[in-house]
Amino acid sequence: MSVLEINNIKKSFGRTEVLKGISFSLEKGEVLSIIGSSGSGKTTLLRCLNFLETADEGTISVNGSTIFDGSSAKKLSDSEIRSNRLHFGLVFQSFNLFPQYNILKNVMLAPTLLKRGSPEEVEAQARALIERVGLSDKISSYPCELSGGQQQRVAIARALALKPDILCFDEPTSALDPALTGEVLRVIKGLKSKDSTMIVVTHEMEFAKSVSDKVLFMADGIIEEYGTPDDVFGAPKSEKTKAFLNNSLERF
Ligand SMILES: Nc1ncnc2c1ncn2[C@@H]1O[C@H](COP(=O)(O)OP(=O)(O)OP(=O)(O)O)[C@@H](O)[C@H]1O
Numbered sequence: 466m467s468v469l470e471i472n473n474i475k476k477s478f479g480r481t482e483v484l485k486g487i488s489f490s491l492e493k494g495e496v497l498s499i500i501g502s503s504g505s506g507k508t509t510l511l512r513c514l515n516f517l518e519t520a521d522e523g524t525i526s527v528n529g530s531t532i533f534d535g536s537s538a539k540k541l542s543d544s545e546i547r548s549n550r551l552h553f554g555l556v557f558q559s560f561n562l563f564p565q566y567n568i569l570k571n572v573m574l575a576p577t578l579l580k581r582g583s584p585e586e587v588e589a590q591a592r593a594l595i596e597r598v599g600l601s602d603k604i605s606s607y608p609c610e611l612s613g614g615q616q617q618r619v620a621i622a623r624a625l626a627l628k629p630d631i632l633c634f635d636e637p638t639s640a641l642d643p644a645l646t647g648e649v650l651r652v653i654k655g656l657k658s659k660d661s662t663m664i665v666v667t668h669e670m671e672f673a674k675s676v677s678d679k680v681l682f683m684a685d686g687i688i689e690e691y692g693t694p695d696d697v698f699g700a701p702k703s704e705k706t707k708a709f710l711n712n713s714l715e716r717f
């Protein structure tokens with residue numbers, strides 16, 4: 466059974482059709498990279514999965530149960546949306562840490578509010594996650610005392626604290642100085658395991674090539690190409706994919 470299955474997702478803003486029928490599935494432990502030019506709909510797709518936007522059509526299923534059905538007349542309640550959202554962890558380009566709390570509290574906050582275990586358990590788990598992203602020495606620091614790369618690693622620990630079924634990254638390194646990009650990509654790479662399923666929207670082609678099980682190239686709201694990194698990077702079928710990859714390579 467797939468962890469995530471999305472079928473014919475469509476989304477328009479006014480008369481602009483941004484997603485024109487996106488379908489794919491993800492198996493447990495898979496890493497999917499989504500690449501594509503600016504404006505192709507990558508962020509909108511992640512936002513629809515996370516219920517920050519409501520898709521107009523299509524279905525979204527997690528672990529075999531349908532959590533969204535665009536054809537259903539019944540509107541999801543706020544509490545249904547909140548619980549659906551918990552299937553997904555989201556790490557944005559901007560880290561959005563709480564500036565008034567130290568690193569430990571930033572990571573503990575959501576599981577504490579949602580009562581995911583005793584205070585001792587929540588703290589032990591947060592400490593383990595902070596260690597996993599290599600920041601144990603910064604546990605009592607405040608976000609403003611950390612570099613951008615370190616803040617992004619805290620944001621990753623915070624997203625993991627709610628044990629999402631699927632962890633989604635939206636260009637996690639594009640706000641960072643190139644020197645800090647590597648440390649964040651290494652942390653993401655280190656999370657890859659048979660239990661963690663990830664979707665990474667990225668412009669880092671080398672990363673997409675080396676970490677992904679599948680690569681999806683989006684253009685103008687459709688899936689232009691989908692396959693293994695060897696397929697998509699090594700033998701792209703569509704002219705649009707070839708042009709995009711040539712352009713991306715020229716930039717470096
Ligand atoms: N809330 C909104 N209202 C109106 N139009 C929107 C909204 N959000 C996105 N769009 C439009 O949808 C299109 C796709 O935007 P989206 O942010 O999904 O692209 P993207 O692939 O993530 O681009 P980038 O690589 O620049 O992040 C764009 O034309 C954008 O202007």
Ligand SMILES: [Mg+2]
Pocket residue numbers: 507508509635
């Ligand atoms: Mg985007």
